[in-house]
Amino acid sequence: MKNSQLTFKIFFLIVLNDIGDTLAQLILKKGLIQTGISSVTFGNLAEFITANAASLLVWLGFLIYAVNFIIWMIILYRIDLSIAMPVGSTCYIFVPIVAVIFLHERVSPLRWLGILCIVLGIHFVSQSKSTTKGRA
Amino acid sequence: MVKILLLVLLAELVTVVGQILFKKAANQVEPYSLRGIAAQLRFMKDILTKPAIWLGLLAMILGLVIWLAALAQGDLSLVFSLGSMQYILILFLAHVFLGEKIDKMKFIGTFLVVLGIVLIAMT
Numbered sequence: 097m098k099n100s101q102l103t104f105k106i107f108f109l110i111v112l113n114d115i116g117d118t119l120a121q122l123i124l125k126k127g128l129i130q131t132g133i134s135s136v137t138f139g140n141l142a143e144f145i146t147a148n149a150a151s152l153l154v155w156l157g158f159l160i161y162a163v164n165f166i167i168w169m170i171i172l173y174r175i176d177l178s179i180a181m182p183v184g185s186t187c188y189i190f191v192p193i194v195a196v197i198f199l200h201e202r203v204s205p206l207r208w209l210g211i212l213c214i215v216l217g218i219h220f221v222s223q224s225k226s227t228t229k230g231r232a
Numbered sequence: 233m234v235k236i237l238l239l240v241l242l243a244e245l246v247t248v249v250g251q252i253l254f255k256k257a258a259n260q261v262e263p264y265s266l267r268g269i270a271a272q273l274r275f276m277k278d279i280l281t282k283p284a285i286w287l288g289l290l291a292m293i294l295g296l297v298i299w300l301a302a303l304a305q306g307d308l309s310l311v312f313s314l315g316s317m318q319y320i321l322i323l324f325l326a327h328v329f330l331g332e333k334i335d336k337m338k339f340i341g342t343f344l345v346v347l348g349i350v351l352i353a354m355t
Contacts, residue, residue, distance in 0.1 A: 169279050170266060172258040177251055178326040178338060182319050182345045188352060210351030213344045220341030227332045228259070 101226035102183065106175055113167045114187040120160040127153030175226050182221045188214050236306035237314065243302055244318040247295035251322065252329050253288030259330070260284065313353030316346045 131147045131154070133140065148154045171180050189211050195201040203211075261278045265271060279285055302311050323342045326332040 166276065169254065169258055169285075170272075170275070172255050173261060173266070173275070176326065176332045177255040177330060178323050178332045178334070178342075181251070181322045182338075182342050185319075185345050185349065188349060204355045207352050207355045210348040210355070213348030213351060215348075217341045217344030217346075217348060220337045220344060222341075224335045224338035224341070225333065227330075 101175060101228070102179060102222045106171060106180075107183065107222070109167055109171050110180060110183050111186050111190075113164055113171065114184055114190070116160050116164040116167070118187050118191060120157045120164065123153050123160065124157035127151045127157060174228060176228050179221055179224060179226055183218050185214055185218065236302055236311065239298060239302035239305065240311055240314040241317070243295050243298035244315065244321055246291050246298060248318055248321045248325055250288045250291030250295055252325060253284045253291060255326070255330055257282035257284040257288065309353045313350045316349035316353075319346050 128148065128151075131151050133144050133147055136144050192201075192203050192207060192211060196203055257279055260282050261275065264274075266275055319342050323334060323338065327334050
């Protein structure tokens with residue numbers, strides 16, 4: 097990343113944003129399951145909202161989303177959207193690796209190939225010049 | 233199949249428009265250092281007073297609703313791999329609306345990321 101404007105600091109923020117996004121989704125999913133209303137229709141929409149609004153997990157999920165929004169805006173303040181977006185696909189790399197290490201899941205060869213493509217893709221994009229200047 | 237394709241495309245287009253509005257708002261904030269809490273609070277105030285950010289949020293919510301509708305209709309891996317097209321949309325629309333340059337590295341890298349996501353979705 098020597099020639100690019102994608103500094104380690106911005107890369108770290110993008111990864112942090114990705115982790116936050118994944119975490120928020122897991123927590124929201126857990127919260128929705130705990131609340132226990134499995135299907136949503138127009139008829140029970142009000143009940144669905146009030147029941148979930150009482151869930152601490154649902155609030156925690158939204159809180160992480162709010163923090164993530166601030167982090168994303170700081171990222172966009174400093175670097176091109178068309179650089180930040182592809183680099184933000186690091187979650188496709190980290191989630192399988194975490195699943196292998198901690199959950200002892202098997203990852204198929206085709207999936208490893210996909211992960212390799214994403215790693216290479218992020219590397220290439222990180223080498224391109226950002227149009228957003230003077231904000232690091 | 234065609235219906236799902238159109239739904240996913242629409243969801244992505246709306247989401248990408250939201251991201252472009254976010255970036256527009258970020259570009260409208262004058263450059264200053266973000267060191268320190270005071271500067272960060274000022275940055276949040278500056279960002280949230282730009283109309284583009286609220287339009288962007290509105291687009292994001294709309295995109296999410298369409299996205300959920302697509303998920304409800306189609307099989308997850310199909311929707312997921314079609315979803316990777318948003319990177320291509322961003323590449324071209326950011327060039328048109330934000331003047332972000334498309335160089336060789338960005339072009340190749342973006343397509344590799346898309347290929348990678350499609351491969352993952354296939355397994």
